[in-house]
Amino acid sequence: MAITYDLDGLNIDFEGIRRKDGVHFVQFLRELSIRCREEGLILSVDNYPPNSGNRYYDYKEQGIVADYVIIMGYDEHFAGSDVAGSVASIGYVRNGIEKTLEEVPAEKVINAVPFYTRLWHTDNNGKLSSSALGMNTAAKTVANNGATPEWSEEAGQYYAEFNNADGFYQVWLEEEASIEEKAKLLKEYGLAGIASWRLGYEKNEIWDVILKYVN
Secondary structure, three states: OOOOOOOOEEEEOOOOOOHHHHHHHHHHHHHHHHHHHHHOOEEEEEEOOOOOOOHHHOHHHHHHHOOEEEEEOOOOOOOOOOOOOOOOOHHHHHHHHHHHHOOOOHHHEEEEEEOEEEEEEEOOOOOEEEEEEEHHHHHHHHHHOOOOOEEEOOOOEEEEEEEEOOEEEEEEOOOHHHHHHHHHHHHHHOOOEEEEEOOOOOOOOHHHHHHHHHO
16 A cells, blocks of 8 residues: 555554564564665654563564664553653653663664653542543643643643642643654663654654754
8 A cells, every 4th residue: 555655655553563473573674674775764663761571572673674763751640540740751751762772773773752641630538530531632621720830841741730629630731842852862871763642642842953953
């Protein structure tokens, strides 16, 4: 289909691969890379930030056979997390980049940034839950509840909290300033570029920020 429609390339996003299948996933990428090179297609692969539990994705081999290795630099705290926290604090993002660069050349590494955040709710019984919000919706939620975001140097983003009748709310916002902090790492580490999840969740102004660092 990529050949038929004259696409630029293929992005492989296989998540939740079992350890025993890691070797087969990597072999799939090897074989796919050959056909992509023959057809002039760019091959990129999405990955979790490296940790001791996902080494079988074989980042080093991916860095050899793929054109780009993309770090999904988000989901630091996710829907099932048992504590509230940032989706992508600057320290988490930096660590993911540095770990990837131990095995993949910088000119092949792309860091993906989140265009969403999570609104964390602790109800009056102490039960924690969260919901994913796009940038504009998150900002409106904070404003509508009279909260004032404050910059967190540790997180590299604005944090806000508020109470109402059904409990306590927390949010680590993604917006122009937080995305710029992440985009600065592109230049600091000499990375190939920026990716994102997902289109439609961002403020329009985010593109002005990103273009400062990819042009």
